[in-house]
Amino acid sequence: MTTEAVSRPQTAARPDPSGSSPRSGQPLRVALLGCGTVGSEVARLLIDSSADLQARIGRPLELVGIAVRRLNRPRAGLDPELFTTDAEALVGRDDVDLVVEVIGGIEPARTLILSALRHGASVVTANKALLAEDGATLFTAAEDAGVDLYFEAAVAGAIPIVRPLRESLVGDEITSVIGIVNGTTNFILDKMDGEGAGFAETLSDAQALGYAEADPTADVEGFDAAAKAAILASLAFHTRVTAADVYREGITDVTTSDIASARAIGFVVKLLAICELADPDADGQRSVSVRVHPAMIPRSHPLASVGGAYNAVFVESRSAGRLMFYGPGAGGSPTASAVLGDLVTVARNRVRGAAGPGESSYAARPVSPIDDVVTRYHISLEVADVTGVLASIATCFAEHGVSIQTVRQAGRGSDAQLVIVTHRARDAALSATVRALRTLPAVREVASVMRVEGDV
Amino acid sequence: MTTEAVSRPQTAARPDPSGSSPRSGQPLRVALLGCGTVGSEVARLLIDSSADLQARIGRPLELVGIAVRRLNRPRAGLDPELFTTDAEALVGRDDVDLVVEVIGGIEPARTLILSALRHGASVVTANKALLAEDGATLFTAAEDAGVDLYFEAAVAGAIPIVRPLRESLVGDEITSVIGIVNGTTNFILDKMDGEGAGFAETLSDAQALGYAEADPTADVEGFDAAAKAAILASLAFHTRVTAADVYREGITDVTTSDIASARAIGFVVKLLAICELADPDADGQRSVSVRVHPAMIPRSHPLASVGGAYNAVFVESRSAGRLMFYGPGAGGSPTASAVLGDLVTVARNRVRGAAGPGESSYAARPVSPIDDVVTRYHISLEVADVTGVLASIATCFAEHGVSIQTVRQAGRGSDAQLVIVTHRARDAALSATVRALRTLPAVREVASVMRVEGDV
Known part of the structure; x- marks a missing residue:
């Protein structure tokens, strides 16, 4: 009961029209920026899994340089000749096809990624801070250069999202x-x-x-x-x-x-x-x-x-x-898995002369301020256990247009605890309600306020 | 607090080197094979979401034909002119760029998909039975034609897997x-x-x-x-x-x-x-x-x-x-979501002159017969509640090289129930043990045998 599979070479279906990718059959050259927890694992996998990666891409990947801040740390299993502190020179090399950025932070990561893209390399990054601050600049640069910018590792580690x-x-x-x-x-x-x-x-x-x-x-x-x-x-x-x-x-x-x-x-x-x-x-x-x-x-x-x-x-x-x-969602190995998945994808794209999806921002939607968000609140109050306290509190909610879903009350001597969960309302109305509750004579303390999400 | 996004047109980064895709800005033409639960939902979404799909692809999608078995069913909201019973003629049209196959089953689906691929169309299919029986033929045809064959909907419905x-x-x-x-x-x-x-x-x-x-x-x-x-x-x-x-x-x-x-x-x-x-x-x-x-x-x-x-x-x-x-994992809408995701992806590939990943079968691994699988068994036995019964049963396991992890015994008058969970062993050894247990005089009945999976 064995398969009758015949191994077929993963040849490029079409030549690269841009002429920027390497000669057929030649290795794709990879530069790595950063060699911390994630970077060192990426480097290790590039070497240990090279046969599988080659079979999956159709060309070998060759690690040609690793940019680090200091050269004096020992790095087991990696050729010392690969290391450089001159990251700008590494991404500026004309023979680099793929750049992996795992330095993190805004600078020098942004400058290096932009330089790599302008030099025609496809880039794989795990840099959530940079993408969230200035992704548009990076996506535009990738689009202009006709190369890929992939970032699966930037969100939720190894989880494909x-x-x-x-x-x-x-x-x-x-x-x-x-x-x-x-x-x-x-x-x-x-x-x-x-x-x-x-x-x-x-x-x-x-x-x-x-x-x-x-x-x-x-x-x-x-x-x-x-x-x-x-x-x-x-x-x-x-x-x-x-x-x-x-x-x-x-x-x-x-x-x-x-x-x-x-x-x-x-x-x-x-x-x-x-x-x-x-x-x-x-x-x-x-x-x-x-x-x-x-x-x-x-x-x-x-x-x-x-x-x-x-x-x-x-x-x-x-x-x-x-x-x-x-x-x-984190850790060297899971993040490296996501980086390698992207690296194989952009390498395949390069071999086929293709590019993956670019930025899609056509909808250009406004972002609502928190005041306009519609959500629910859970509010825990310490109140005086006297007649009419619930009425005064319920009135306070009603005056702010907030509807109460449930109230639980537990007596505690002369005090009582009230736990209120609201229906959905504008966040501004909910927070105004809480501010007003704090001024009510019968409310000794607003012990806890938290949003409630995930209706099922 | 609004975004300052500027909507950029999703233009093609590169021309299509194969020359087989339509004129720039022209619609991509879609043929739909099958109009049951999934197909009718795909057709509806193609029409209702056309503006979004166009923005995401960079070109409009145009539904040019729907192949069905019978023309006499009413199909709300769909132009009767689109329908045909001649599926072979539809996939043989030279102006069709994308074919969606949601007929299911082996034939005529296989013949139609192969014809579509050979005519240069990219194909999206939800056909698990066909892919599992003869996927290799389809993948080879797609590779030969330099077009895409996508099938996200074939496994686990809308779940991206x-x-x-x-x-x-x-x-x-x-x-x-x-x-x-x-x-x-x-x-x-x-x-x-x-x-x-x-x-x-x-x-x-x-x-x-x-x-x-x-x-x-x-x-x-x-x-x-x-x-x-x-x-x-x-x-x-x-x-x-x-x-x-x-x-x-x-x-x-x-x-x-x-x-x-x-x-x-x-x-x-x-x-x-x-x-x-x-x-x-x-x-x-x-x-x-x-x-x-x-x-x-x-x-x-x-x-x-x-x-x-x-x-x-x-x-x-x-x-x-x-x-x-x-x-x-199923249903018209979830399956249609997976089909549409593939359709946008292969359409984008076509606009960019690219192709997605093809088949990767380089590893050509043998498939083990069930006998060689290593797993665990849960076995429930009705036994005579007499001295020595557990010893005879334990000996039976030991003779077959199967190690017992847990035994639970519950007396029931003159009978007892034994529930045994084994350690991991070859399936052949486990099933031989069960056959031998059935022959033991002290065993009245092997009430239940089931594999145990998912060690956590």
């Missing part, structure tokens, strides 16, 4: 993308949920275990997730969204009480990157909202069971319905 | 793909698990609800899942696997007792399509095993919570680790 959004779902109308796209914060929130520990203590544990950086700001304040949200929204809605467009709250203010409160009503707290396409307005225009904040989601929601440092992206579209993509 | 395997993970080494790829059987097993009902009764319910066909053979006997398994294994392992290579057991013999037995040990019964890459043998050759059968998996496994008619595919690879793709 860029290709599904750019290609698989490109005939559909995506209406929302909700992701757990930062492993560090998911690890922390998952541990707080499981162990009842506080944020500061759990962050220390995460740092000790290597799940959080010494400076955790980019993760816990939501900057990393916001960059990914901008990229996801741009792809899903065929528009340009930058990191500056993304409303952002981190998880530093999430308390054990928030988490216990969520648990009590069958919910769990997650840091979500939420991208939504609004219904058409009076002029037929459809705006998008893009935001990152902690939120309570029902434990029955597919994202609720995404534990530890895993990532997942939940996509809803008009025809396909509800899809979820799940996997490791 | 073909592109992730062909492109996103193409730089990685995939070691296993385990899927719930048939919605009908998952609906039935999920309902049996939830309600304790038997197979026949649940099948009737599924038929009444439209989740199962009047003739359910293709689904419940595992033929549909086996075709998908062959496609998944071919893509994941860069080899050719046909439906005939796939070991197949359906769910008709799954009993309420099997399901209760699984539940008692924290497992759930699912019909799985399993594709595994074996470790290298003495000659360095790596075989693959591809099989479809009901299996018990731990309730903690990500596939265990895939309910109703949903599909999911769980992929393990060396670098990326564990990934899961989840969504609706």
